[in-house]
Amino acid sequence: MDAIVRGFMMYLFLLVLFRIAGRRTLGQMTNFDFVLLLIISEATQNAMIGNDFSVTNGILVILSLVGLDIGFSLLKQRFPVLNRHLDGLPLVLVEQGRPVQALMRKSRVDEQDILFSAREKHGLERMEQIKYAVLETNGGISIIPKAE
Amino acid sequence: MLLGVSLSFIDEEIAHDFRSHMANDLEIQDDLPFQHRHWRLQRVGWWVIACILAAGLLGLFGHHPLSRTTAQTQDGTLLVTYDRFGRATSDAEVILTVTPTEQEEGTFRVWFDSDYLEPCG
Structure with missing residues (x-):
């Protein structure tokens, strides 16, 4: 039982934590973000597995995580209002080449992040070439270029 | 247009959809009957997971x-x-x-x- 309870607790804790930490935390992966992710997964594993290295324990922990994940996805399907609470909503940060400073400050995104995404996805050179820039729920920034 | 008719399932969700392929001019290896069978299998799998977790929470796997x-x-x-x-x-x-x-x-x-x-x- 403890394997399942621990699995549930860690899943829920991480779910709430990353909603609080903000979506940019793991959205754009620098080398440091990657290392941070590895360390977090290591700490999570220690908490869930403990010192029980049996296959039974491993399977129960994994099933509890995946099972809860499936459960939440079914719940989101039946109650769409859960989507905004669990995943968040997209946010428009740049309109017609003009960044919305207040929203960018609140979401801790600066112009360089947006320009990086614009270069990466569309090879754009300047902020004026961006029609809309959207901070998506997965932490990525999607860019809609102005029609030439 | 020729539509493939599949009679191998009775699921009411796809009662109106007897096609075996979606886009006819798309070079794609899709197979709707297979997909529906797979989804049924998936739901069975979900119940198995739920049963295993319930059994674990009731003590069938020890440490309880x-x-x-x-x-x-x-x-x-x-x-x-x-x-x-x-x-x-x-x-x-x-x-x-x-x-x-x-x-x-x-x-x-x-x-x-x-x-x-x-x-x-």
């Missing part, structure tokens, strides 16, 4: 207060608390409660059967 049970000697001097279900390559907690008949100081010895200890390694 409900799966602990006791055995006692005739005269009540030795009480053994152990887990009904064990896990391979994992610790198993066995608690021995000794109630001596004489209130004297000294040592007590516990004997373990080799048949019991041998498989434990």
Whole structure:
């Protein structure tokens, strides 16, 4: 039982934590973000597995995580209002080449992040070439270029 | 347009959809009947997961207060608390409660059967 309870607790804790930490935390992966992710997964594993290295324990922990994940996805399907609470909503940060400073400050995104995404996805050179820039729920920034 | 008709399923969700392919001019290896069978299998799998988790929460996999049970000697001097279900390559907690008949100081010895200890390694 403890394997399942621990699995549930860690899943829920991480779910709430990353909603609080903000979506940019793991959205754009620098080398440091990657290392941070590895360390977090290591700490999570220690908490869930403990010192029980049996296959039974491993399977129960994994099933509890995946099972809860499936459960939440079914719940989101039946109650769409859960989507905004669990995943968040997209946010428009740049309109017609003009960044919305207040929203960018609140979401801790600066112009360089947006320009990086614009270069990466569309090879754009300047902020004026961006029609809309959207901070998506997965932490990525999607860019809609102005029609030439 | 020729539509493939598949009669191998009775699921009411796709009662209106008897096609075996979606886009006819798309070079794609899709197969709707297979997809529907797969989704049914997936839902069966979800129930299996739910049953396993329920069984674990009820104590069928050990390490659970409900799966602990006791055995006692005739005269009540030795009480053994152990887990009904064990896990391979994992610790198993066995608690021995000794109630001596004489209130004297000294040592007590516990004997373990080799048949019991041998498989434990």
